Amino acid sequence: MRLDPSVYRDLLLSLLPELVLTGWALVLLLFVAWRHKTVRDLRIAGWLTLLALISTAVATWWLWWNRAGVQGVMTMVAADDFRWVADWVFVGAAALTVLISFAYLEREQLLAPEYYVLLIFGTLGMMVMAAGADLMVIFLGLELMSVAVYVLAGFDRRRARSAEAALKYFLLGAFASGFLLYGIALVYGATGTTNLGLVGGQVSIMGKPSVMLLAGLALLIVGFGFKIAAVPFHMWAPDVYDGAPTPVTAFMATGVKAAAFAALFRVMNQAFGAVAAWHDIVWWLAAVTMIGGNLFALGQRSLKRMLAYSSVAHAGYLLVALSAGGAPATSAFLVYVIAYTLMSLGAFAVLAAKGRGGESDVLIDDLAGLAGKRPWLAFALAVCMLSLLGFPGTAGFIGKWYILIAATSAGQNTLAAILVLTSVVSAGYYLPVIMAMYMKPAPEPSETAHVEVGLDRWGRTAVAAVVVGLLLFGVWPNRLLELARSAVESVQPAATTAVTPP
Amino acid sequence: MYAQWVLTALLAWPLIAGVAILLLPGRLAKYVALAASLVEFAISVPLWWAFVPDGGMQFTADHAWIAAWGIHFTVGVDGISLFLVLLTTFLMPLSILGSWSYITKREGGFYALLLVLTTGMIGVFVALDLFLFYVMWEVMLIPMYFIIGVWGGDNRLYAAIKFFIYTFFGSLLMLVAILVLYLHAGRATGIYSFSYTHLLSQVASLGPTAWWLFGAFFLAFAIKVPMFPLHTWLPDAHVEAPTAGSVILAGILLKMGTYGFLRFALPFFPAVALNQTVQLVIVILSLIGIIYGGLVAMVQPDFKKLIAYSSVAHLGFVMLGIWALTLQSVQGALLIMINHGISTGALFFLVGMIYERRHSRLIEAYGGIARVVPLFSGVLTIVSLSSIALPGTNGFVGEFLVLLGSFRTYPVATALATTGVIVAAAYLLTALQRVIYNPLTNPENEKLTDLSARELVVLVPLLVCILWVGIYPKPFLERMEPAARALIEHMRP
Numbered sequence: 001m002r003l004d005p006s007v008y009r010d011l012l013l014s015l016l017p018e019l020v021l022t023g024w025a026l027v028l029l030l031f032v033a034w035r036h037k038t039v040r041d042l043r044i045a046g047w048l049t050l051l052a053l054i055s056t057a058v059a060t061w062w063l064w065w066n067r068a069g070v071q072g073v074m075t076m077v078a079a080d081d082f083r084w085v086a087d088w089v090f091v092g093a094a095a096l097t098v099l100i101s102f103a104y105l106e107r108e109q110l111l112a113p114e115y116y117v118l119l120i121f122g123t124l125g126m127m128v129m130a131a132g133a134d135l136m137v138i139f140l141g142l143e144l145m146s147v148a149v150y151v152l153a154g155f156d157r158r159r160a161r162s163a164e165a166a167l168k169y170f171l172l173g174a175f176a177s178g179f180l181l182y183g184i185a186l187v188y189g190a191t192g193t194t195n196l197g198l199v200g201g202q203v204s205i206m207g208k209p210s211v212m213l214l215a216g217l218a219l220l221i222v223g224f225g226f227k228i229a230a231v232p233f234h235m236w237a238p239d240v241y242d243g244a245p246t247p248v249t250a251f252m253a254t255g256v257k258a259a260a261f262a263a264l265f266r267v268m269n270q271a272f273g274a275v276a277a278w279h280d281i282v283w284w285l286a287a288v289t290m291i292g293g294n295l296f297a298l299g300q301r302s303l304k305r306m307l308a309y310s311s312v313a314h315a316g317y318l319l320v321a322l323s324a325g326g327a328p329a330t331s332a333f334l335v336y337v338i339a340y341t342l343m344s345l346g347a348f349a350v351l352a353a354k355g356r357g358g359e360s361d362v363l364i365d366d367l368a369g370l371a372g373k374r375p376w377l378a379f380a381l382a383v384c385m386l387s388l389l390g391f392p393g394t395a396g397f398i399g400k401w402y403i404l405i406a407a408t409s410a411g412q413n414t415l416a417a418i419l420v421l422t423s424v425v426s427a428g429y430y431l432p433v434i435m436a437m438y439m440k441p442a443p444e445p446s447e448t449a450h451v452e453v454g455l456d457r458w459g460r461t462a463v464a465a466v467v468v469g470l471l472l473f474g475v476w477p478n479r480l481l482e483l484a485r486s487a488v489e490s491v492q493p494a495a496t497t498a499v500t501p502p
Numbered sequence: 503m504y505a506q507w508v509l510t511a512l513l514a515w516p517l518i519a520g521v522a523i524l525l526l527p528g529r530l531a532k533y534v535a536l537a538a539s540l541v542e543f544a545i546s547v548p549l550w551w552a553f554v555p556d557g558g559m560q561f562t563a564d565h566a567w568i569a570a571w572g573i574h575f576t577v578g579v580d581g582i583s584l585f586l587v588l589l590t591t592f593l594m595p596l597s598i599l600g601s602w603s604y605i606t607k608r609e610g611g612f613y614a615l616l617l618v619l620t621t622g623m624i625g626v627f628v629a630l631d632l633f634l635f636y637v638m639w640e641v642m643l644i645p646m647y648f649i650i651g652v653w654g655g656d657n658r659l660y661a662a663i664k665f666f667i668y669t670f671f672g673s674l675l676m677l678v679a680i681l682v683l684y685l686h687a688g689r690a691t692g693i694y695s696f697s698y699t700h701l702l703s704q705v706a707s708l709g710p711t712a713w714w715l716f717g718a719f720f721l722a723f724a725i726k727v728p729m730f731p732l733h734t735w736l737p738d739a740h741v742e743a744p745t746a747g748s749v750i751l752a753g754i755l756l757k758m759g760t761y762g763f764l765r766f767a768l769p770f771f772p773a774v775a776l777n778q779t780v781q782l783v784i785v786i787l788s789l790i791g792i793i794y795g796g797l798v799a800m801v802q803p804d805f806k807k808l809i810a811y812s813s814v815a816h817l818g819f820v821m822l823g824i825w826a827l828t829l830q831s832v833q834g835a836l837l838i839m840i841n842h843g844i845s846t847g848a849l850f851f852l853v854g855m856i857y858e859r860r861h862s863r864l865i866e867a868y869g870g871i872a873r874v875v876p877l878f879s880g881v882l883t884i885v886s887l888s889s890i891a892l893p894g895t896n897g898f899v900g901e902f903l904v905l906l907g908s909f910r911t912y913p914v915a916t917a918l919a920t921t922g923v924i925v926a927a928a929y930l931l932t933a934l935q936r937v938i939y940n941p942l943t944n945p946e947n948e949k950l951t952d953l954s955a956r957e958l959v960v961l962v963p964l965l966v967c968i969l970w971v972g973i974y975p976k977p978f979l980e981r982m983e984p985a986a987r988a989l990i991e992h993m994r995p
Contacts, residue, residue: 391640391644393637404678404681405571405684405685408685409685413678413682416678420674420675420677420678421675423674424667424674427666427667428667431647431663431666432663435659435662435663438652439662477568478568478570481568481571
């Protein structure tokens, strides 16, 4: 199905998933304007959100099924399989977040259904980012997403930590947006356009890139670097992840990161494919992020902070894929981001169940004896940890393996070696979690011990889905790989597609 | 029919049984596990007769797995891997029976992990696709990590994580090396596949990259063997692991390292492996392993640690034999791999049995127990003598062949290695004397009970093997010979 953006109907069709979600967001806003007092209202809002996400996923599926594509270069939004797959990741992350939010919000007495509205707007922003074929659209999506997530981070108003997280995130995020916008302005100055395809055309006929273009590119990377929490722009991440309510942290660590990466991939490959300089910058960024993230994580005793730093480390692995460039790298990115979203959300879901009411500090040692008391929960967390570690049999391994293939086939053996060596380091903080759960005796009941909360039915559903997904994709990833491969064929401009192995 | 399915069945069956055990009540676990491992052994036994010595790779099966990357499920055995597979299936029922009363908590989990471990170990030995090999190599890590960490001794957490991180470190670099090989072969031929034969056919054109790749493979396998100075995880892991864990660690897991050299590191990179400097370094490291391992074993107060260090020495012989690359030395190395699994396995069983009675592994806690437990002492003596390599036992045949074969290639090193045999006699005979002879001084030892019927069932098959290989090794050697010869032919520059 070819869509012509100059025809009004086609333009609307190419934005169908976003429009569906926007419609639902408005419905939900109206709903919570009248009904925002009781637990029941909260539940209904949650169910409506799930319904909204499902219908968005179906709309995305419909476009994917009909092989929707946009004619010509001069478009504001792209319609390709890369976008649809990214949309599914965002919608999936949001849906899993909703499932683990039910019990959490009630337990922590956060009885405000606006939570779900913000979640929808955040997801919408992500989808716009992944769709953007123009720097302005990407910026619009980024802001929509960021503003919603700033509020979500500070959603637990009574806790100072949550407010601190929101303020920190907002201030640094505003800075990052400033960098990004300035970068866009400079790129516009150098090329006279903000459309990615046209920028790409300008850059390739420019020959040697001008200083203004390089400065704009550098600022763009800095702006995105903040959003994906790459070292050295990661300073905000641990505090914000730690302070935000746990389901929100899960959403930030997966959806927000995936969206920023999706936009970054599109910008770099479509607009700056001909500029060699960014490969070096991203190379160093990837190396420093992997080393830094893993080493910092090694020193953490709090599970949530450990996961925060581990998400920094995983941003490093994804940067390896970006640095490798080419079609396999983009496929590897999609596969990894799907695996990462699943395993990260699973880990945060278990954490949300473990956190005591009113406080979310769970030390790794607090998990001692969990395997005896809650064997399935411990098993789920163990699978997530092994997957994060990149152990064979889990989706995390397939993702890492794909990134390694992409890196080595691009000739970046050093980066691949850094990736695997830092993975060994990561065993030093993922394994203690398993060790605490299975090999340490349960502590004596005491005042300071965490109250056993457990997961409610929906949380269990989410965690079970995650574990099944991780193991299934770990053993039989053929479908996933096929999807990722076909998704990428549409995003790569033909000129920069190198001859690379499958 | 049998030839097509046997290896797949050997891989699938323990996995199915392991999951079944988790679903059954814990008290049934050990019975089901024993039955499952006996079935596994029964499936594998016909391999001994069905195997054709000159047939190259046999019992092969090949199924597409991850088509996008050219990954297949390809398995097969030849004269190198046949005995390792049989050793695995042979030791598993014994290990389960040996854990009968030793493991008292979370039995279901323990036996399920043992069975999953079986799949991983057999998978390593039969995999003919490097991706499958890597996956299996890692898969067996997790069960072992849990077996040490949950059911181990007092210092188990440290030992478990050390074991895990050492192996993981080595194997991840190997992963990158496998990928580089894959891309190299793919670029050269246009066919992207992890198949062993496909990769092997393209290694000649690697050039200087081969050095890096060899380094990565070497590190992975040398940690596993373990070669000096990468052996430090071994004493911790062996001592802390429960009896079955120690038996499997020593009996089978260490052989994965030497098997890796024979199957991958040597054939893939003959130019590097035959380089004078590389040979010198490896032979010196093996020698250090033989002599240093023996000397350190001599001063161990803990019997289990003594056996652990003796493993370092035995595996040094294997490495020497492999690197000497003569027919006798490679056959000898293969035979030591089997013998070490049998003899050291039996030693660990015996230590575990006496530990169950007295809760001490210290040599000085015993003395003169031959009068109290004659049966135990008799078996311990025979097994120790086989570990020392007394003629008539299995140990002698293997070490003699290695020394004989290596002398042609490295006369000086072989002469030095011979002292290792003397050192072995020194530490094991001293320990034997202090444990079962000498006066009976400790009154606690007076009430020791002798071996039970169950324990005899564990030990007798091992004793039979010790004598069988010692007196009539021909059936073993004739099955190994063509594979060993093929390796040497392949390596000839």
